[in-house]
Amino acid sequence: MELKNEKLVRMVNISKYFGEVAALRKENFEVGYNEVVGLIGDNGAGKSTLIKILTGVHPPGKGRIYFQGEEITYHSVERARELGIETVYQERALGEQQALWKNIFMGREMTTHLGFLQVKKAKKETERILKEVIGFTAAGLTPDSIVERLSGGEKQGVAIARALHFKAKLIILDEPTMGLSLSETKKVLNFVKGIKEQGKSCIFITHNIYHVYPVADRFVVLDRGRTVGEFIKKDISLEKLVNKLYLVARTGEISQN
Amino acid sequence: MLKRYLKLSEFKLQWSIFAVLVALFTLFIMGAPRIFLAPDMYYSFMSTIPFMTIMALALTPVIICKEIDLSFPSVMGISAWMFASLSASTGNPTLALIISLITGLLAGLLNGILVVKVGIPSLIVTIGTMFFWKGLVLVFSAAGGITLVPLRGTILFQSLVGRIGGVIPAQALWAVGLAFLFWLILNRHKFGTHIYFTGDNIESARMMGIPVNKVKILVFTQLGFFAAFAGILLDLEMSYYWPTSGEGYLLETIAAVFLGGTSAFGGMGTIFGTFIGCIIIGSLESGIISVGLSGYWTNLIYGLVIVISVSIHSILRRRT
Amino acid sequence: MRSLTIKKQKREKIKTLKDYLKLSEFRLQWSMVAVLAIILAVFTIRNPRVFLSFRIYYSFMSIIPFMAILALALTPVIICKEMDLSFPSILGFSAWMFTSLCASTGNPTLALIISLITGLLAGLLNGILVVKVGVPSLIVTIGTMFFWRGMIMVCSGGVGKTLVPVKGTILFQSLVGRIGGVIPAQALWAVGLAFLFWLILNRHKFGTHIYFTGDNIESARMMGIPVNRVKILVFAQLGFFAAFAGILLVLEALYHWPTTGQGFLLPTIASVFLGGTSAFGGMGTIFGTFIGCIIIGALEAGIISIGLMGFWTQVFYGLIIVISVGIHTILRRRT
Numbered sequence: 001m002e003l004k005n006e007k008l009v010r011m012v013n014i015s016k017y018f019g020e021v022a023a024l025r026k027e028n029f030e031v032g033y034n035e036v037v038g039l040i041g042d043n044g045a046g047k048s049t050l051i052k053i054l055t056g057v058h059p060p061g062k063g064r065i066y067f068q069g070e071e072i073t074y075h076s077v078e079r080a081r082e083l084g085i086e087t088v089y090q091e092r093a094l095g096e097q098q099a100l101w102k103n104i105f106m107g108r109e110m111t112t113h114l115g116f117l118q119v120k121k122a123k124k125e126t127e128r129i130l131k132e133v134i135g136f137t138a139a140g141l142t143p144d145s146i147v148e149r150l151s152g153g154e155k156q157g158v159a160i161a162r163a164l165h166f167k168a169k170l171i172i173l174d175e176p177t178m179g180l181s182l183s184e185t186k187k188v189l190n191f192v193k194g195i196k197e198q199g200k201s202c203i204f205i206t207h208n209i210y211h212v213y214p215v216a217d218r219f220v221v222l223d224r225g226r227t228v229g230e231f232i233k234k235d236i237s238l239e240k241l242v243n244k245l246y247l248v249a250r251t252g253e254i255s256q257n
Numbered sequence: 258m259l260k261r262y263l264k265l266s267e268f269k270l271q272w273s274i275f276a277v278l279v280a281l282f283t284l285f286i287m288g289a290p291r292i293f294l295a296p297d298m299y300y301s302f303m304s305t306i307p308f309m310t311i312m313a314l315a316l317t318p319v320i321i322c323k324e325i326d327l328s329f330p331s332v333m334g335i336s337a338w339m340f341a342s343l344s345a346s347t348g349n350p351t352l353a354l355i356i357s358l359i360t361g362l363l364a365g366l367l368n369g370i371l372v373v374k375v376g377i378p379s380l381i382v383t384i385g386t387m388f389f390w391k392g393l394v395l396v397f398s399a400a401g402g403i404t405l406v407p408l409r410g411t412i413l414f415q416s417l418v419g420r421i422g423g424v425i426p427a428q429a430l431w432a433v434g435l436a437f438l439f440w441l442i443l444n445r446h447k448f449g450t451h452i453y454f455t456g457d458n459i460e461s462a463r464m465m466g467i468p469v470n471k472v473k474i475l476v477f478t479q480l481g482f483f484a485a486f487a488g489i490l491l492d493l494e495m496s497y498y499w500p501t502s503g504e505g506y507l508l509e510t511i512a513a514v515f516l517g518g519t520s521a522f523g524g525m526g527t528i529f530g531t532f533i534g535c536i537i538i539g540s541l542e543s544g545i546i547s548v549g550l551s552g553y554w555t556n557l558i559y560g561l562v563i564v565i566s567v568s569i570h571s572i573l574r575r576r577t
Numbered sequence: 578m579r580s581l582t583i584k585k586q587k588r589e590k591i592k593t594l595k596d597y598l599k600l601s602e603f604r605l606q607w608s609m610v611a612v613l614a615i616i617l618a619v620f621t622i623r624n625p626r627v628f629l630s631f632r633i634y635y636s637f638m639s640i641i642p643f644m645a646i647l648a649l650a651l652t653p654v655i656i657c658k659e660m661d662l663s664f665p666s667i668l669g670f671s672a673w674m675f676t677s678l679c680a681s682t683g684n685p686t687l688a689l690i691i692s693l694i695t696g697l698l699a700g701l702l703n704g705i706l707v708v709k710v711g712v713p714s715l716i717v718t719i720g721t722m723f724f725w726r727g728m729i730m731v732c733s734g735g736v737g738k739t740l741v742p743v744k745g746t747i748l749f750q751s752l753v754g755r756i757g758g759v760i761p762a763q764a765l766w767a768v769g770l771a772f773l774f775w776l777i778l779n780r781h782k783f784g785t786h787i788y789f790t791g792d793n794i795e796s797a798r799m800m801g802i803p804v805n806r807v808k809i810l811v812f813a814q815l816g817f818f819a820a821f822a823g824i825l826l827v828l829e830a831l832y833h834w835p836t837t838g839q840g841f842l843l844p845t846i847a848s849v850f851l852g853g854t855s856a857f858g859g860m861g862t863i864f865g866t867f868i869g870c871i872i873i874g875a876l877e878a879g880i881i882s883i884g885l886m887g888f889w890t891q892v893f894y895g896l897i898i899v900i901s902v903g904i905h906t907i908l909r910r911r912t
């Protein structure tokens with residue numbers, strides 16, 4: 001039905017202020033079908049804010065959001081999920097003192113009609129997710145583990161597994177490789193490749209251009225609340241992109257050629 | 258292995274509090290075998306402990322949510338007054354019951370709204386509403402009591418505070434039933450999960466789509482409701498309403514919840530713990546007197562039991 | 578270069594933000610003064626005869642200082658993001674210590690010293706349990722509250738004790754005497770202590786440490802602030818001043834009841850919060866607390882004198898707390 005040139009997500013004219021601080025200034029942002037977008041930018045550039053508006057955590061203000069060509073008027077976390085947007089937040093958004101299986105289904109528990117939990121089913125599902133989706137076979141990691149005691153990588157794994165488990169059209173990863181070892185970083189990058197192969201879309205936020213370059217199709221560079229550069233991977237080599245980023249860092253501007 | 262360890266620590270915590278209870282009753286039985294091996298003492302516990310227990314059960318989710326409520330004894334007081342005066346004036350205890358419960362519900366809702374919508378920390382709000390409702394009780398009742406003797410023998414009376422089989426106080430069954438209900442909601446219902454997540458990390462919960470504001474408001478509201486219920490039970494049990502009813506419950510109830518292992522930092526707590534905590538706090542005084550100490554010792558021993566138990570909790574939690 | 582400009586930008590942001598905050602903290606403090614002024618104005622209009630005479634202010638000055646001293650010492654604890662519910666019991670126990678030592682030794686100065694030390698140690702115990710054992714202060718001080726209350730009952734056997742023989746001693750004169758025959762000495766003590774607390778919180782390293790500890794304990798620790806010591810000291814000083822308030826109280830009443838100190842708990846906490854100290858730590862002023870105490874203290878006397886029954890006091894307490902703190906919260910949120 002959708003026009004082939006229509007984007008999966010289109011965010012138009014998004015501004016966001018925290019008090020006096022402008023986190024986003026009239027930002028436009030798009031994600032295509034089956035596209036992996038690398039969203040790059042300095043600390044405080046507004047990357048997380050941008051995606052939190054998309055996922056319904058912050059209200060979009062005066063801007064507009066289109067999903068598969070349709071404008072979303074009522075925006076909330078639930079609505080974003082219904083549309084098929086899944087997110088791994090930078091903050092990980094885990095309830096650390098709670099059991100792993102509860103965290104997997106946080107905010108959309110498996111329940112009967114009356115809202116009672118289907119504990120067994122949820123735990124079984126968690127076990128499957130642990131094995132199949134993230135391949136954690138580490139001894140001691142079970143649905144009943146308390147998240148607080150997991151390693152950083154394991155926590156990140158749980159947050160990613162949670163996002164991958166629910167059949168999403170768009171998966172957002174905010175700094176998924178932060179604080180991960182080399183081997184775990186590699187795992188995350190493989191997830192992203194998997195997302196692409198399954199025909200889904202992905203927004204990959206990172207500071208580390210070397211992580212995102214191999215997996216992304218397109219790069220968007222954000223600086224102080226607005227896009228300063230956009231590159232298609234086929235048009236630009238890694239070295240050139242790195243140079244461009246240095247340039248942004250120095251001048252705050254970028255030349256598109 | 259790790260898992261077993263973890264489970265063990267929360268487990269240990271619950272068992273440690275249970276052990277305190279057992280130790281205490283062992284001391285009581287050794288100190289006053291004639292009293293503590295006869296059923297009368299236990300009937301009397303069953304008639305007195307439920308009031309605090311019901312409030313402690315309802316307070317537990319509030320504290321798990323990382324909030325606090327200091328106004329529930331005053332809400333209990335105003336609802337108890339409402340029930341007593343309406344029963345006396347209308348002669349219709351069922352109507353009085355309903356209105357009194359609604360009063361409690363609304364008082365709880367008010368706390369919730371002030372906390373969530375205005376954003377005042379619950380500790381402060383509920384100090385304010387505590388004074389407010391307590392003041393209204395004094396103003397309305399003009400320091401006079403109300404007798405409720407005419408209600409004796411009504412079905413309402415029988416089903417709320419009657420003696421089942423002539424011996425078991427109905428309020429004890431209510432407390433046990435409610436404990437089961439609260440356990441069910443906290444451990445087997447979506448709402449319970451939302452309560453734990455809200456208390457654990459409210460930002461995460463919000464990002465994952467948990468309606469944290471609604472959760473908090475509901476949690477305060479139910480405490481108001483159950484405080485009213487406890488107030489009605491207390492009225493009926495005494496067959497008399499005093500303007501001071503509800504006073505003295507504040508710190509003991511909070512102590513019982515913490516004694517049960519609920520964390521002051523939110524996200525952790527069990528109904529089982531709270532229930533045991535209530536039995537400990539509720540039986541100490543009679544126990545102390547029965548073993549021949551003067552009642553003056555009660556507070557001192559309360560203090561020791563609380564400090565020692567929560568220190569053990571803290572150490573147990575830290576180790577793991 | 579980029580980072581430099583960013584730094585500059587951020588500093589500018591912070592600067593304006595800080596200015597804003599300062600402004601709002603200012604507004605907050607003045608809003609409390611306004612509340613006090615309105616309350617006094619209402620009272621004066623309703624009952625000019627009472628409120629235009631010195632007598633009522635004299636009675637304020639003799640009654641409010643006890644709570645004010647407690648509230649002053651409680652303020653740093655709450656700024657530290659901690660809580661203490663045991664101070665009224667510590668007050669009661671130290672006051673008993675003072676009373677009974679006065680009676681048994683006949684030496685009020687010795688009694689004073691031992692009683693102050695008792696309070697200090699009780700506060701220290703709270704601090705140690707909080708910091709070393711790691712029990713949250715709200716919980717631990719419920720426990721010690723019961724404990725010291727129990728100690729009073731056990732030690733006193735539930736009976737009161739008179740202090741009349743101490744009347745007229747130099748100690749009595751300097752603590753609760755009437756300066757120039759009119760000004761109660763305890764009022765001067767309260768004002769002096771308010772100044773001392775202000776000085777420490779705003780002009781001393783220790784005060785800065787208290788604010789940082791309450792603001793973000795992890796950051797404070799990383800920046801080398803001895804957060805544990807700060808907390809222990811803060812609890813210890815509250816114990817000390819609770820004892821001092823207790824001594825003043827029994828000297829003023831010339832009698833120790835086993836219930837001495839009960840009833841101070843919630844009004845004292847309320848007056849600290851009324852003064853704008855944040856329940857989330859890191860924020861609070863001595864000026865605010867002082868005004869908060871006067872409001873809470875004046876309400877009771879005022880309500881009775883304008884002809885309402887004393888029962889109404891608590892209703893007004895409740896309303897004023899909720900409304901004032903609601904205003905604070907909204908003022909703070911704006912920035």
Ligand SMILES: Nc1ncnc2c1ncn2[C@@H]1O[C@H](COP(=O)(O)OP(=O)(O)OP(=O)(O)O)[C@@H](O)[C@H]1O
Nearest residue numbers: 018021023041042043044045046047048049050090
């Ligand atoms: N909840 C908030 N309240 C106030 N300011 C905020 C909030 N969230 C973000 N900001 C501000 O908005 C700006 C953009 O923040 P954002 O988190 O979007 O940056 P980012 O690009 O994700 O940075 P990083 O790479 O460090 O994660 C920053 O200046 C930040 O201080």
Ligand SMILES: [Mg+2]
Nearest residue numbers: 047048049090
């Ligand atoms: Mg970010």
